[in-house]
Amino acid sequence: MTLWARWHHDRMIKEIRVGIVRVVIVDDQAPFRDAARMVAELTDSFEVVGEAETGEAAVEMVRDLDPDLVLMDVNLPGIDGLEATRRILAGSDRTRIILVLSTYEPDEYAPRAAAAGAAAYIPKSLFGPDALAEAWEAATAER
Ligand SMILES: [Mg+2]
DSSP: OOHHHHHHHHHHHHHHHHTOEEEEEEOSOHHHHHHHHHHHHHSTTEEEEEEESSHHHHHHHHHHHOOSEEEEESSOSSSOHHHHHHHHHHHOSSOEEEEEESSSOHHHHHHHHHHHTOSEEEEGGGOSHHHHHHHHHHHHHTO
């Protein structure tokens, strides 16, 4: 490879890597983690780098992996998704969190999600590649 080709190649790889959104999925239910992984992988440039079953494990995992995005279930054993969101954001300037709501009404949880620092929320019933891409755009537009 010539020097020019090498430089061009390296730059291209770097640009591609920069565009990748590294995602951690947090949910206590395996079927939803699997579904969320499928949705993330169907969404352009999203890559799942980790899964956690509890809020406490999520806080630790984010410290280790420094992901771009966490998809966080609200209803978890131990600390809930709102508290895990607060703890993660207290330790990271760059990780953004999208809360994924399950049994709760969005109307009830929207203000609580915002107060905890979540960038967006998606009801589980609406969770899919389009909703995820839209929430990510909203999350990155605000900072
Ligand atoms: Mg749950």
